[in-house]
Amino acid sequence: MEAKRRWRGVLDLEAQFAFFRSQPRHPVNAAAHALLAGPILFTNLFVLHFLLLPLPLPLDPALALALAYAASYLAVDRRAGALAGQLFLGPWAASRALAARLGFALSWKLVLATQLFCRTWQFLGHGLIEKRGPTVRELPEVFLMEPFLIVLQILNKLFGYEPYPGFSKNVDKKMEELKQRKIN
Template sequence: MTPSGFLHGDVNRSPPIPVWSFSSSSASSSSSRSIIAIPTTMRKPPLPPTRPQSCNRPSPVIFIFTEPNFRTGGLKRKGRPRQTSPCATPDKSTSPSPKQTPSSSPATMAQSGGGGGGVLDLERHFAFYGAYHSNPVNVFIHALFVWPIFLTALLLLHLAAPSLHAAAVGAAVYGAFYVSLDRRSGAVAAVLCFLCWAASAALAARLGYSVGCKVVLITQLFCWTMQFIGHGVFEKRAPALLDNLVQAFLMAPYFVLLEILHKFSGYEPYPGFHANVQKLIDAKRKEWEDKKAKKRT
């Protein structure tokens, strides 16, 4: 085999290509053949795989499946990364399912307490107290007589408590609890608690033990009688203190204040508060009415 010349291609792109020729002879025929040797540097690279025309998706994507990590609050990898074709449809059995949210129906919210639960759940506290005070006349009676009960209770602590600071501690606990529920309305309630403490201290110093105890007794009896009338005649439901004594005593002054602020100024601790609370109250009252109907039957 001997080189017989060069095959000149495009002079701008590639050098001349050597052409090798050889001859063979046999008894029957004689022929001459040529072989073109193409260098490997001139061979065209393989074309990239083409995508079907019906596929409009971008290049292949690596999917990394994750699942919620409830211990750290983030996400953790599940399994090994997997590369799929651009036109492949995801497998429903392995694809991550969307996060399921709990039902927001009034009955479910009533069972869970409306908010996040706990001692500082304002919606739950307000809905509990509101379920026992839905009649306007009963609410008005409580607006008149709840704060006098609180005032005379502090007066009784000034007169009969063994510690001189018992009334101050009681007023501070109420005020701090209301501020922790809502800063703005809680601050107003805390100021009222302080004013009640100051007024009770002045009354205790002026009236003395004997007259002061009589004032406390008369005021407490009158105010509680009016509230029981409001529940028995208008609300037609037992007071909240029969079901939860501590919660009823804690929330009564603040409930009255929030009702007054909402009625005269449209105040809400946050947007949608009263709408959410009303749903909880309706659910609680429906549950109470169902239990009452079962007892009758």
Template sequence: MQTTSNPSTMARGGGLLDLERHFAFYGAYHSNPVNVFIHALFVWPIFLTALLLLHLTAPSLHSAAVGAAIYGAFYISLDRRSGTLAAVLCLLCWAASAALAARLGFSIGCKVVLVAQLFCWTMQFIGHGVFEKRAPALLDNLVQAFLMGPYFVLLEILHKFSGYEPYPGFHANVQKLIDANRKEWEDKKAKKMT
């Protein structure tokens, strides 16, 4: 049985702009509701404080803006509607990080970044170790995990509270991919134990 895919994804043949593949990869590591909730709380603060760090330490004054713009443009290229919302959130994070950098200065700002990053990352590792019982996605694909994390969280929230789908059948297609990925992972895990 063939699944219905986004026509633009089919025309591109997947790859970098294959939203189903990205979402399924990330989703396979985030199936436990508590872990998903933890990520919903802490992924965007990680993004914001990473931008704050760029404001405080990057050699170019525009590094944080460029970083936020790259994320926003990538999200828009994946899905115009939810990607635009994600891009607006990236812009808001950039503006908030700029205001924080100006207000806190280098010394206090770096301490805030350190504490926030350590706390947020610790919570996510607890989510994976205690609730998901699976290593984070970043251990298998660092770039995809960092790039897709904020957008994945946003799509999850939009779907949960409004039933949003980038196109009809998106979540059903993705769930099939997630189930296949998780089954493959569980089979490998079972093989290692025997």
């Protein structure tokens, strides 16, 4: 029951966005996350093209992951979710073409170098700049929702986008509740 309630909370967009925005974000760390989340996700999809899992044809593991992310994002918000879903399906197609062209021998080197570079900057951002990283308990939210929350924050800052009227006010209230819990 606890796990079911927890996963329902992962898809609670107001709570997730409030938590995301309430985290101390140094501009360098925020920029690193915004710039490096894409290459990390791309190389995750890229390497999955070489896994041999018993999935029904033509569903490869990379497509299954891209569709799962897209479906999750559509579940929390249709408009921004559709955009974020496209930001997974486009790279899936590109990673499939690149994997076919490079082959495994060269692909794993590209994936390793990219992951090491991007993850190192993210860990440095959390450890040296923020002095705090996500806890193990927060990892489902980080891996599933953070790419979407980055897109949502960009849409909100650049275009004033809200999934529905009053969303920002509700998020601000939840952020205040989070601050109160930290104080007490």
